[in-house]
Amino acid sequence: MQIQVRRLLEKQVSLKYPAYAIGAYLGLKLTSSIFRSIVKRVRMLIQKKKVREFIQQRNANLQNINIPTPNLSEEVINQVLNSDITQLKSCLKQKKQPVVQQYGVQYGIITHLKYDEAIQAAQECDRLRQDNSPLCQLPLFGIPISMKETFEEKGYPSTVGSSFRINLISEEDGFCVKLLKSGAAIPFLRTNVPQAAMLFESTNDVYGRVQNPWDRTKYAGGSSGGKGAAVAARMSPGGMGSDIGGSIRIPAAMCGVYGFKPTAQRTFMSGHTVYSEAFNGQRTVLCATGPIGKSVDGLVLFFRQLSDPQYLQKFNLFEKDPFFPLLWINEAELGDNKKQRRFGYFKTLEYFDCTLANQRAVEIAVEKLRAQGHQLVEITLPNVELISEGFIQFLVADGFEGIYDLLRQEDTIKEYMPVNFFASTPAGVKNVLSFLLKILGQKSTAKLLAKTNRLKVEELHRLQYQISDLQKQYLRVFDDYQIEAIICPSFGSPALAHSSSVDSTPICLYTYIWNYINLPCGVLPVTKVLKNEQHFKNSRNKQLPAKRVDFYMSQNTEGLPVNIQVVAPPFKEETCLNVMKMLDEQIQFYKHNSYPKLK
Structure with a gap:
């Protein structure tokens, strides 16, 4: 009995270190994700200020244009x-x-x-x-x-x-x-x-x-x-x-x-x-x-x-x-x-x-x-x-990466919400949603949703x-x-x-x-x-x-x-x-x- 308890304790000790390693890895991933998100938000705030200055300068340039009144009726x-x-x-x-x-x-x-x-x-x-x-x-x-x-x-x-x-x-x-x-x-x-x-x-x-x-x-x-x-x-x-x-x-x-x-x-x-x-x-x-x-x-x-x-x-x-x-x-x-x-x-x-x-x-x-x-x-x-x-398959064939690459430093505007959903939702989740939509009578949307996975x-x-x-x-x-x-x-x-x-x-x-x-x-x-x-x-x-x-x-x-x-x-x-x-x-x-x- 004592031998069995000793072996069990030794096994738990041996599993402890991998558990620590996995926990440390997940912690680092979470911390890294949070850090990247904060950096992105800071960059976007800085860029928004630059955009405001850019538009103010554009507007000032427009106002400074001297367009003569035409001598026409x-x-x-x-x-x-x-x-x-x-x-x-x-x-x-x-x-x-x-x-x-x-x-x-x-x-x-x-x-x-x-x-x-x-x-x-x-x-x-x-x-x-x-x-x-x-x-x-x-x-x-x-x-x-x-x-x-x-x-x-x-x-x-x-x-x-x-x-x-x-x-x-x-x-x-x-x-x-x-x-x-x-x-x-x-x-x-x-x-x-x-x-x-x-x-x-x-x-x-x-x-x-x-x-x-x-x-x-x-x-x-x-x-x-x-x-x-x-x-x-x-x-x-x-x-x-x-x-x-x-x-x-x-x-x-x-x-x-x-x-x-x-x-x-x-x-x-x-x-x-x-x-x-x-x-x-x-x-x-x-x-x-x-x-x-x-x-x-x-x-x-x-x-x-x-x-x-x-x-x-x-x-x-x-x-x-x-x-x-x-x-x-x-x-x-x-x-x-x-x-x-x-x-x-x-x-x-x-x-x-x-x-x-x-x-x-x-x-x-x-x-x-x-x-x-x-x-x-x-x-x-x-x-x-x-x-x-x-056409919908074509739009999301690459998981919308062509557009995300263009907009990699900023968020998409709200009008992209459906496409973002199609591109980011895992195929398994889409299948479940498609089934539920079909039950609710939204057959066309259900069928399209199943067609929006990234293509091989x-x-x-x-x-x-x-x-x-x-x-x-x-x-x-x-x-x-x-x-x-x-x-x-x-x-x-x-x-x-x-x-x-x-x-x-x-x-x-x-x-x-x-x-x-x-x-x-x-x-x-x-x-x-x-x-x-x-x-x-x-x-x-x-x-x-x-x-x-x-x-x-x-x-x-x-x-x-x-x-x-x-x-x-x-x-x-x-x-x-x-x-x-x-x-x-x-x-x-x-x-x-x-x-x-x-x-």
Whole structure:
């Protein structure tokens, strides 16, 4: 008995030291975690002070800009402010000068105003015009344009809404800016984006929240939110954005202006700032650059300057991506005015309906085309649910590390809450939650939640194969229905309340579906929300996101602009723009409506 007790005591003593070691290790880990958290908080507090100083200096610089009052009548000033790019070109020939409005900071729209540089560039354009330089014939010659903050411009930061990038100043213009300047365009505004530029509303802790010029209580879209708002507010006749899930078309639709996303390989991403190596290295869904403007004609001029090989010949191979095909503009398709063409359309998608206002906008567009003698056939899209699930898988395939790498020194804003949850929750916990959500009747959310785990390499390859198969299926839609283009909703709803993106994500389906399969598409304004359309009772989906959209729609959405979307086959940008032009000539939204008045 004594021997057994002795052995037991010896065993306990022998286990004591490993227990001490494990306890010490866990203690060190906890202490280290607490220390790192404290250091991070201290750094963020210090950086917030730097951001305040940065913004104070930016505001002081804006206030010190001496903008002379133009010696023009009120009628001429309004004419210039309301002009699209083609009309501005005419105004410039008549030596009428555009003016600058000072609502950019108040509405969170602009990050920087490059007034002095723009004046010098404009004076050079005046000299060239007097000398009858052949440069005067370039598409954007002498036109003041705005650039999304994510494009690199010499002397300015591309923060991507990150507090820790305010001193990351570009030493030279990026390729996209060089290309536009080579056509004598004049970048004079930089416009605001969401933190990390991966949200469909624009807000960050550096420049604040972009407010919609039509209603300051509503978002202006994202990620090119400042761009859409700047055009609608008449601060800019047009400018450059980028689009990986709707980031050009959503702001254009929310603000009632025009936006165009080409096939990803038809324009260049060179000069669009690096978010992080992990983010910029992904090739599953490609980002595209494109314009937002006041007319389809303005979009065409941007498209010419960005895509026409004659304007790209002077640049080196390493500047322009040599693996992007240089295609000559197809003038026949761009100017096609044949009668009895055939187009497809759909008004809503069963997976997640769009609002009645968005459906009515499609009906208006369809009837306008029919009235011109064209055939319109209602179509059904294949595997919409598969695309929705696949796009969510793509977003979190890396556990959101590409974005966390960009924001590694700061916290994400609250609008990223759903993505943070998807990325940080262990797979086992998600499975349990998915089961509980299914019991509670939230079947769509339950199914998506199960699709949000970090992907292994072979799983990512399967996803990429699935995308290529879906691309073929969607090209068959054009073949089977014998259609040139598709007319459809631009978004699931009009502009909604700030921060509503947190619980209404499915309404993005109508834009990201075309990024996922990489088709060119554009949006244009058609109508406004009617009083009796301020709801989402028409939704066949009765789950929580639909209920939230219904709630937000009831919050005074009457009178907000509603766009439609035109989609064409890959590398058929000219067809897309041509159909947009046909529709715009018949609808003429701004012939019947005024631009919003800022308050």
